[in-house]
Amino acid sequence: MPHTPSERGPYPVLVVGAGPVGLTAALALRSHDLPVTVVEAEPEDRVRPGSRALFVHRESLELLGRISPGLDRTLIRNGVTWPTRRTVYRSREVFARTYPQGPRDGGRTPPFTSLRQVETERHLMAACRDAGVVFRWDSPVAAVETGQDGARVVTADGTAWRAQYVIGADGARSEVRRSQGITMSGDRSEAFHVVVDIEEDPDDPLPLERVFTYEHPALGGRSVMRVPFAGGFQLDLQCKDGDRPEDWADDAAARTWVAKVVGERYADRLLWVSRYHFLHVVADTFTDSEHRVLLVGEASHLFPPFGARGMNSGIADSVAAAEAIARSLAEPAERARFVGAFAHSRRAAALFNSEAARTALAHLRPRRRVTRLRQATGAVLSTVVPSCGEWLERAPYGPRTGAPTNTRGRY
Secondary structure, eight states, X not given: OOOOTTEEEEEEEEEEOOSHHHHHHHHHHHHTTOOOEEEOSSOTTOOOOSOOSOEEEHHHHHHHHHHSTTHHHHHHHHSBOOOEEEEEETTEEEEEEEOOOOOTTSSSOOSEEEOOHHHHHHHHHHHHHHHTOEEXXXXXXXXXEEETTEEXXXXXXXXXXXXXXXXXXXXXXXXXXXHTTOOEEEEEEEEEEEEEEEEOOTTSOOOSEEEEXXXXXXXXXXXXXXXXXXXXXXXXXXXXXXXXXXXXXXHHHHHHHHHHHHOGGGTTOEEEEEEEEEEEEEESOSBOTTSOEEEOGGGTEEOOSTTSOHHHHHHHHHHHHHHHHHHHHHSGGGHHHHHHHHXXXXXXXXXXXXXXXXXXXXXHSOOSHHHHHHHHHHHHHTTTOHHHHHHHHHGXXXXXXXOTTSGGGTO
């Protein structure tokens, strides 16, 4: 990798991507007293619409509090923790449970906090600036080269950045991953979901509860979930095979079905409408052959959103990547061992999360009549056999525990 006049560095580490996972990586590196520069393709004043990832789970809050003391409490204060979960099968309530609410500024970490991703990113960004992270905006990556002595990141303006390590947090279309020839294996769902963010009516808010409805009778048997976040709530509609996007996923269509779910007063309070297909894909490796590039978040895995595994697993990826880099910088001869262990453990976690999401999807989109029959039977029996209702409540999110490589068995 010859030196050129437009090169910058060398740096101990570069982070590519300033989404929540990249920002977490930067904070984790700073917690090891490493200088950090984040290279981001978009401008500093970018606008990122929609709720995207809503949940920051307890495990993630604890990791964030560890690498940036106080950040966990900031997210808790600015989010909401809804106390009630309800599940409805068609028009029959099959599960309802309300949990005691502790003080929001208390010492215990709640199971999660719910806020729009743009708000999570705002707080992560503030913590990064306080920690001295340097940002280079408007710098899309064009190529990444690696060798025994480090990595060379070339941005679109021709600047070359030399670093010992690169964390690729540049999302689903990761140029860092592509530059290393790393492929992703898996599949894509045919049917789509529609996600709508809705501003809450402050004068008459809906109850602070998450509600999942199987086969909503007013929506032609399509399932829908309502999830509160700070300042509003999200509706996630599961469309059927063969549904046309124009019938469900544009603003006018969304207003029509939103009114059927939460009432006419919310039809004109839509903040964002989007549709998406599920991807079940995991990178074939999370590092390059030289162990200089570490892939994290959506650069290395994409799951359906059941169980809120995407951003939360990305947070765990980033903390683990920073740990591997800090150890490798301290013991350069052990680079392959430390980075290899990161790649192995986080890929195992991603495979678990992908399969867990697949299990949830099989429940939500049953291809076999026997599965639908089990759901209908469970709904009927739920009043006398509470475990049937609890199964219907938990199944849409997939298994919660798994391989010991996952953070607390989950992410």
